Amino acid sequence: MRYYNLFLGVIMLAFTTKAIGQKQIKDFPLFTINEKSVGVNEFVFLYNKNHQNQSEEITKENIEEYLELYINFKLKVMEAESRKMDASDAFIKELNTYKEELRKPFIAETDILYKLVKEAYDRLGWEIKASHILVSSPPDAAPSDTLVAYNKALSIREKVLAGEQFDKLARELSEDPSAKSNGGLLGYFSALQMVYPFEEAAFQLNVGDVSQPVRTRFGYHLIKVEDKRPSSGEVEVSHILVRGSDEQAKNRISEVYEKLIKGSDWNEMCAMYSQDPGTKDNGGRLRPFASGALASAPKFEEVAFAMDEQGSISEPFQTSFGWHIIRFEKKIALPAFSELEESLKRRVARDERMSISKTLLIEKRKKKLNYKEDPSRLDRIKAMTDSALISGKWSLAEGLEKENRLFSLNGKFYSVGDFSDFILRNQSPTNISPGNYINQLYELFVEETLAATEDEKLQNENPEYRSLVKEYREGILLFSIMEKEVWNKASEDSIGQRRYYDLNTGKYEAGMRLEARIFATANRDLLKAMKSRIISGDTLKAEDMKQFKSVTP
Template identity: 30%
Template sequence: MPMTKTNSAIAGLLGAIMFVGCASTGDILGTIGRETITLKEFEDKYAKYNGGWEQSAKSTQNEREQFLDLLVRFRLKVQEARAHGLDRDSSVAEELTSYRHSIAINYLLEKELVEPNLRRAYERLNEEIRASHILIRVDEMSSPGDTLDAYERAIHVRDLIATAPFDSLARVFSDDPSADVNGGDLGYFAGGRMVPSFEDAAFALSTGEYTQEPVRTRFGYHLIKLMNRRPSKGATQLSHILVRYAEDRSDTLAVRDSVARIMAQLEEGLDFAEAARLYSSDDGSKERGGAIGEFTNDRLPAALADILYDIPGGAVTPPYETPYGFHILKVTGRRPAQSFQEVERDLRDGYQKNRYSSDYDRYVNDLKKQYLLRFDPVLLRSLPTAFDSSKTSSRAGWRDTIPSSWLGRTLYSVGTKSVTVDQFLDRVEQSDEFKEYVLTPTAVELILERISTSSVIDTHAESAAARFPEFNRIMSEYEDGVLLYRIEQDEVWQKITVSDSLLRQYYEEHQNDFRWSDRVKIEEIFVFTKELADSLAQQARKGENFGELAALATVRPEYSSKKGAWGWQPVTANALMEIANTMPVDSISEPIAFENGWSIINVVGKDPARVKTFEEAQSEVAGAYQEASARKREEEWITQLIKTHGVSLRKDILTKAFTRKANEAR
């Protein structure tokens, strides 16, 4: 029996406090029935669910004892579930099989595809390379002839690299317009800055090497040469003094003299920020002492990036010339590269967007080779055209056109497993994914591709436990979570009696728990212009029905059909309710500026703070009663389980927790 969403959510939540029940070396905290808890096991679980080792080391004795109590309760309940034979229940076994299948696939994709690529992306993020390229442009939609012509031109240029400078070839042959100026030099960049195929090829090179095979991107074919590679030092905070040239550069000598004087004053001790305010031509930064922000090297000219790379914080660069004039720069600080944990979310988002699809295809193709996916060539050719192409698999008789002699034949095999035509048709029929596919030859080929791929991945997933011991732990925790949920349903929730008389009794004993705060009921007309609001307010005050006006004029989504009625609201809900609380009932406000528009409100009623009636509070009472009853029943049950299974703890040992260093704990 598959878990409902509610069941799965509960099991997932409970999984957060699960504890593996085998003893390991270290101090013994105690025994729970047949199981032993060691200090190391406690530390590992506590650190996992409480912010890590360093944070856990700051925990109090009381916090540790509370967590230990949760573990004790959990393990008592799971032992009781096994004692009741729930681990042998067929519905539990069915759910675990289904879960194992789905989690194994997701686990393998994460461990074998996503995680390695995220780590590679992080390594590239912490390295910067300087590369040059020659682009032979050809559009992705170009004809085969044009594509071949571009490829052959790229090969021709590649053959010249050994005998001519790369930058000279770039100026002559590259279709990148910037090559005329920079000779194809792209400057420094880290991972994630270029399209994937270009980045992969560039990072695969050693310094001085160039690609032997032209690299295809959506822009065309590239020949790439690696000029330099080095560890990234993160981002650099810079301030500058700009001494700008005149537009016609007639003042070149004067600018050079000015720069020399400024440098001399800086060397004599003039504060850099003061020098920027006095001499910089950059009006945007001079009043900030020349501060121009934070830069990674991919945002800087390569020559400047080289200058800044080895300059310590607080140092001033020699004057650096650009087409605008001379810059004198000061390194005001450096922000080191972020940790993997800090950038993981961004890396994951970028990978999902830019690389996952193509990497997944390669991953699957490798698995198909590994597990020897083979098709019957005759059936592969004949099956796609054998269906009524006007039907979907949700229509009656959709498979009647398939010859009965085909049904028992092997359509494809994966390793030692065979899938017959009949089994394939069953998969199509059982899958919601394909129900609306019109069974054209193209659609059938797509369905066949997806189902056969699924078979390959399923086969691979069967070995997950053997290759990843952590997977067994996940499955064990999930099984314990299912058992925990089932035993709590049997021993707690299903033993709670609910009746009208019991709910009324609970309500009478806890009336003050069910209260209304001060409330107000209004009707509102919301429009975007003050002029329209004034007009509508005037009409309402002249006696036109406020609700009818609201139905016609309000632009608040879904409030037109309700004639502007908000229903009862706490007076603290928003500014409108606060204003309404100051007005008499049956009064109409002037237009009120609210939420980028204008509101007119009619106060329909007021209700001072009071205890809710039983009828008003009934759903809350039912929930509170069941929660209270469950807590009471659980405490009685836990007391019984402690007597049945036995619990012996040495809580004083918890004072030794987290005294090891974090690296020793790993």
Template identity: 35%
Template sequence: MKLAHLFTLVSILFFSICNAQLKTDEVLFTVANEPVYVSEFLRVYNKNLDLVKDESQRNVDEYLKLFTTYKLKLKEAKTQQLHEKASYKTELESYQKQLAKSFMKDTKVTDALLEEAYQRISYDVNANHILIKLPENANPSDTLAVYNKLVNWRQTALKNGFETVMKQKHDGKNVYGEALGYFSGFKMVYSFENAAFNTPVGEISMPFRTRFGYHIIQVLDKRKSRGERTVAHIMVTDKKGDTLNNSEERIHEIYNKFKQGEAFETLAKQFSDDKNSAVNGGEMAPFTSGQLNAPEFEKVAFELENIGDVSEPLKSAYGWHIVKLIDKKLTPSFEDVKTDLLAKVKRDDRSKLIDDALYNNLKKQYNVTQNTEAIAYFASILNENYFKRSWKLPETFKANATLFTIADTTFTYSSFGNYLLKKQQGRIIKKPLNAFVKEHYNTFLNETLVAYKEEHLEFENEDYAHVLSEYRDGLLLFDLMENTIWNASKTDSVAIKQFYQNHKDNYKTPQQIDAVVASASKQKTLKKVAKLLNKGVAVNTIKSQLNTNGNTNVIFTTAVIDANDALLPKNIPFKEGISKVYAHNDAYVLVQINKVLPQTHQLFEEAKGNVISDYQTFKENNWVNTLKQKYPIHVNQAVLKNVKSIIKNKS
């Protein structure tokens, strides 16, 4: 899918809803005599005020330049008939289906499921269960036999204990008796989750069905969930080129400095290899149990009891860590997890409830009438050949009989008959014929309802129509830019290399230094380091002299780095020798510069990514100029003046 790239490309122009209409829809400008109206410009401009970050794009004249350039490109795309491409039509159809779903959802049902889901993730349930496996297509007699068996086992469990029955009946083949431990919402299939959360503690449920078979469940305990933790950490990994420390030695040095009284946040800024969190004193984004792919880290994080508690060094798959507890919550707020919950609801069996609500609403909206004799008729003409994939419609098939009507459209037996023939070639779960036909009829009716809604939604919902129309244009623009500009690295290799030669001074490596960086919490410690370095004392000897009695007073790092490296203070002069002592990251640093590595021209392969990007910009600017010649633009200045007045008055 091109969707993510497309949204980036046209975010400045898309997803607008009409919120400013003129009484008269005047022409603002023309592109090759094709009009573009004020209403469209204002609609897009007003909506995108909240999206653009570049202040210049809020200027009407600057925004008009962007908009006219967009229209130029769109005109060229249509001239090239990109909208006739099969790939374009397929992409558009796929997006249309996605978009339609968001406009057809039943918010009441969804909101109720979200509230239920939030309650479920707020608690953990500890349970045992017994499962008798049963195929989804089991016949009614087998289903009843399994159900009755579990009713009897439940009675025995009430007398003799659930665990006793669980152990006796478990065979690991058709019957499973298991202690499940604690689990929360979304950890089990929805029907099982319902039984677990709806059964009181200490009680045993009645038999219930999942896709695996029939179960009974004993609920042992319910508790508040472990909730959410916010921690800070200092992470150390082995570094290439650092011959002074391995990660384990370094983390213990840092831990010693913490025990000596240095601030955790300061140490994180100086030494943590997790650069994303280091700038914030090591603080990470909040997480819940099971969210991190580092069980050792998570275990320690949840074991810290009091805000401010700090762990001893621990090892994970990512390196060595020291962890500090910043905050803990039993559960995140509903608003914080609402988006995530919605995604989960749509992925599991709960989504069927949302779908059923949609189907019922569509039946009411379109006044659906159904032929009550249809299911019995199709059950009568279906036979065992269907499950052998050799069934055919009989010669006496009532093809033109009415199956159902949606609004003013009639669907006949023929449509459902062809649907059954098509499904015969796919996966078939054998069931009694009447149940089989009823299931497929309901599926066919629901799919037809959704397709009918999608086909008419553009005429029923103005917001949907705007978004879909803009996506149509945006997809054309994406294909045009991809073919004309973005694939330049494949088609313009000679021109790109020539562009590099012509602009070689734009592609240089940054100036770097080969250095030893000494970090300490006290300025006087680094003054001692400077004296010893000036005397030519080796770094390892200095470490042994200053880090005594189990105290870590100074940490050294050897590296080849540039001026932007977090180890270095800003504006440090790059000249060989020993620097002065700088205050940096709430501590002090001293830098011994062994060698200054000058800027050099990057080889083409080294600079290739930046060269291609710059070349594409250069090529696009030239191309747009040719489009302006090909499709002349004429702006109605009087109308533009009125547009500016309207915008000014609204602001």
């Protein structure tokens, strides 16, 4: 290694130049390891990044100290490179994952996500009451089976349009098991409560309309919109639950109701009588919910949304869970978009909308990178693909030329051989058909190639992004070699650990300890009363302890 310590003055100049807003100085080697140079600008960039929240003055001593650390860091990274740790599949996969996130601020793709988030928010302002008829068809069904299901859904729709009752046909023909009892009625729902294709179709329909067959992962749906209304927002309630449907359960809930009417404390009654273990000790408080959120208990929603006076309680009523009494807490209107935007982004990211966003993004990348495809070559691969692929034993069939071009990006061609190598790296046994699986693998191959091409282009054109990628790459390498040579070895050296402990036992002695008992209860009045008794020196008895949820010695 050669170290140019004569240039510390120029490093100081680089910091000064940055501080007063002038252009970056011309780069030059700061030190060299194994004929590989590290420049001043790279060092300055990382120093500033790691000290951006510190107000200390930049001095020669500070720079020399950081430079020594930085040289040690680079030595470890280059040792990892010499061992080809950056060529492992695990390393490449981890770095590509980081790159995908790092690219986002540098490319204009946020418009797609924003539109989907805004669409979800606008729909949250409405509630739709709909019924459906389902003809089941799994996502990986053969095209012939899919066509049969689609035609069956079409024939049912013709019956509806001819005047037959939708709920009657749902009970007779729908493959949704619940339709036999509810006639296909789903009740009210809003955005982000149904699978996205179902929601999209429902929000496009007028009241009374019946959709064309709508494909989801469950099959084909016919959707009839029964009603559409502005959102009721969310409601927050507490409840007392007595499980069971017999006369004894009804009498018990009636007894609780009478006590509440006569002034008994809600929290005490809840703790004593409610059989909902998740809420009985916090006054029966439930998380706020919107219409359609409790599809398995529509009566509960109906009662809760009919209430509007804070602290009021409902009469006992029954659901499939048992008997309830509700106490109304508050109604919550739909917050402003700015308040919900971040949480909606997270929900959309977990929703089926994300696949729509991903599809649009891929098409946008194809256009930007001048994607051109030869479909006939892919059709030939498909025609020669057999069950060996879904057994994880695929190999390139005879007659398929590796050199044949499948597609190009910015004039660079990708061949049948490139796709074959991708399949060999990624194939695994699966239950889906060979045709569907080869399609999935090809889409993944194109997606991966698009991302790599875009990444290469961005690194060539954007120094800031290039620096970030380098920083993450070297960070992963540092972690890998430290894990292998230091941390794992230390954990495996039990004799060395014992020797260190014996020499430093004083560091592991426990300090001052406190002997105490912890009393837990949802009843604040009980807690205050017991606290007064303890302070006054009164001895608590076994029956006193039974009033608490728990007592930790």
